[in-house]
Amino acid sequence: MAPLRIEPVGCLADNYAYLVSGDAVCAVVDPSEPGPVETALKGRQLTHILNTHHHWDHTGGNGALKQTHGAVVVGPQKDRDRIPGIDVGVEGGRGWSFGAHPVRILEVPAHTRGAIAFVFPNAVFTGDTLFAMGCGRLFEGTPAMMHASLAKLMTLPDDTQVYCGHEYTLNNARFALTLEPGNKDLQARMRAVAAARAKGEPTVPSSIGLEKRTNPFLRTSSAEIRAALNLETADAVEVFAEIRRRKDAF
Numbered sequence: 144m145a146p147l148r149i150e151p152v153g154c155l156a157d158n159y160a161y162l163v164s165g166d167a168v169c170a171v172v173d174p175s176e177p178g179p180v181e182t183a184l185k186g187r188q189l190t191h192i193l194n195t196h197h198h199w200d201h202t203g204g205n206g207a208l209k210q211t212h213g214a215v216v217v218g219p220q221k222d223r224d225r226i227p228g229i230d231v232g233v234e235g236g237r238g239w240s241f242g243a244h245p246v247r248i249l250e251v252p253a254h255t256r257g258a259i260a261f262v263f264p265n266a267v268f269t270g271d272t273l274f275a276m277g278c279g280r281l282f283e284g285t286p287a288m289m290h291a292s293l294a295k296l297m298t299l300p301d302d303t304q305v306y307c308g309h310e311y312t313l314n315n316a317r318f319a320l321t322l323e324p325g326n327k328d329l330q331a332r333m334r335a336v337a338a339a340r341a342k343g344e345p346t347v348p349s350s351i352g353l354e355k356r357t358n359p360f361l362r363t364s365s366a367e368i369r370a371a372l373n374l375e376t377a378d379a380v381e382v383f384a385e386i387r388r389r390k391d392a393f
């Protein structure tokens with residue numbers, strides 16, 4: 144079985160949809176709009192549309208793409224009534240098959256109640272839950288829920304490639320450096336990200352290991368971050384909540 148090929152597709156101002164293709168299957172993850180997806184397909188037929196959560200900038204292309212391609216729409220069972228055109232509802236603990244490729248579903252609520260991540264061999268699509276050096280806003284959940292959802296993602300192997308829903312990386316890196324300016328991995332990543340963006344290149348994918356070393360939302364035990372927040376003895380969720388509050392105001 145040939146390995147899956149993954150291609151980012153820029154949509155709207157800063158969204159990423161992704162084409163995932165293998166033998167006899169071709170999916171798009173989180174199509175914001177149909178146009179850029181059709182361009183990237185170059186005549187190929189879509190078999191599946193995968194949605195990580197219900198927001199319009201991740202599902203806006205469902206209707207038109209489903210109609211054109213007859214693709215099967217797969218999304219979170221818990222949010223069935225908010226996913227346009229959904230055919231297959233998936234949930235944590237129950238696998239789903241993309242052609243011959245087994246896919247694991249992780250339930251990662253907090254950005255939205257029903258948010259899920261699709262775990263392919265060596266790749267995870269995290270939607271707006273985990274970003275490069277960031278995490279999603281807490282629209283439908285608490286800091287404790289997001290902290291737990293991120294912890295679930297961190298159980299994946301360090302070399303797992305992370306494909307997130309937006310190109311927010313440069314701004315996320317700037318924020319991260321306000322909390323942890325002494326983090327050498329973060330300094331190096333900022334340089335790499337700034338260089339990529341200056342050339343108009345995407346900063347995805349990231350990896351679980353790189354996120355562990357540079358994403359402040361995953362680094363609630365960092366002494367430097369705790370000192371910056373004056374929360375040396377607080378528990379991890381309190382530290383997480385304060386980082387999220389500061390990022391909301393950044």
Ligand code: ZN
Pocket residue numbers: 196198201254271
């Ligand atoms: Zn969203």
Ligand code: FE
Pocket residue numbers: 198200201271308309
């Ligand atoms: Fe989004």
